[in-house]
Amino acid sequence: MTKRELPALSIVEVQDLLRRREVSPAEVLESLEERINAVDDKIGAYLAHDLAAALNEAEKADVNLPLGGIPIALKDLINVEGQPCTCGSKILGGYRAPYTATAIEKLRAHGAIPFGRTNMDEFAMGSSTENSSVQLTRNPWDLSRVPGGSSGGSAAAVAADIAFGALGTDTGGSIRQPAALSGVVGFKPSYGRVSRFGLVAFASSLDQIGPLTKTVHDSALLMNAIAGHDLRDSTSLDAPVPDYTKNLGRDLKGIRIGLPKEYMIEGVDPAVKTAVTASVKQLQALGAEIVEVSLPHTDYAVSVYYILATAEASANLARFDGVRYGHRADNIANLFDHYARTREEGFGAK
């Protein structure tokens, strides 16, 4: 195994090499750094990455932990003390997080090393990563296309083998859609499963942190690390966390899966339809029973989403007023001017 080949591996594969002492956590990081420097100019997945800080953490890494020594990239809206957290916005340009999100504390407790901040639509509002105020991110499979969004940086990083796995967030599809567009595994946990403490809020009643990975097994490993109740997030679910890996590789006998007929309507791309049909066949072959179901209110979901998400976003983004953190306009005439100019200069159009 040369350093060059390392970044293409899955988390499970790297873990195996780490535990057999064939590579060290520092070598894993350095191989990733080398590939980031070689290809990210073209992709633009990362807004920042701090090799020195990560190597410091790698020195103490315990490779026998479930994610021991594995670098994980983070969408740039999850706070990690001392790291930037721009949310893809100019308004948080010089911000350094003064505390660490629960999900990251849990990742670290499982041995992972947070490494790299990935690009996103500004404050997670968008579905192409073109609404980042910092830079564009391109789809690694075809640089003329978008990677999806808003977690487009995380999806592109995993697809381009410049991250073994990444965290994103999903409010109205922002993990699932970029994962689909970039050809990686994306998982949106049920609301409440992963603590939102330390996540910069977009629409609080919908936001969830979740993994983007190369394989389903890797996704399960990340969920095992980040899921669980947190006293610091009052909407987090106080329920036991299953071992997400325990059913991997088993058949699906006795499992019934509903297929909503409203999802297969006009306007669905034929390629998507073919892929879904193939998945359904695969699930059936594994023993699952597929039942057509009806979700009659599907047509109203977008309306409900746009009302709730914009209302919650306007409340959540009121905190960016140039008082406690973030950008503040200069030469202000009065209080109205303070708020107005700070926001005009700090926020993008979206």
Next chain:
Amino acid sequence: MGKLDVGYVAQLARLHLTPEETELFQKQLGDVLLYAEKLNEVNVKGVEPAAHGVPIFNVFREDKASDWFTPAQALSNAPRQANNLFIVTKVVE
């Protein structure tokens, strides 16, 4: 549905808008209001209001002080500060 006063909304949101922006947002906000209108089609008679899919009520913690930010941490990103305080723009004219 009445015409939306974007100028008034902008004032509430503390934003200066150019005439072009006012026109653009007039249309965009109008579209959002159409979403609300679409929901009028749904008959919700007899449907119990549901705030959320996960039933969580009254989350309290023990009424005990615990360590949190030091003043230095809280001020570490302040655009302007002095004497362990945030400096704000004059509020009362």
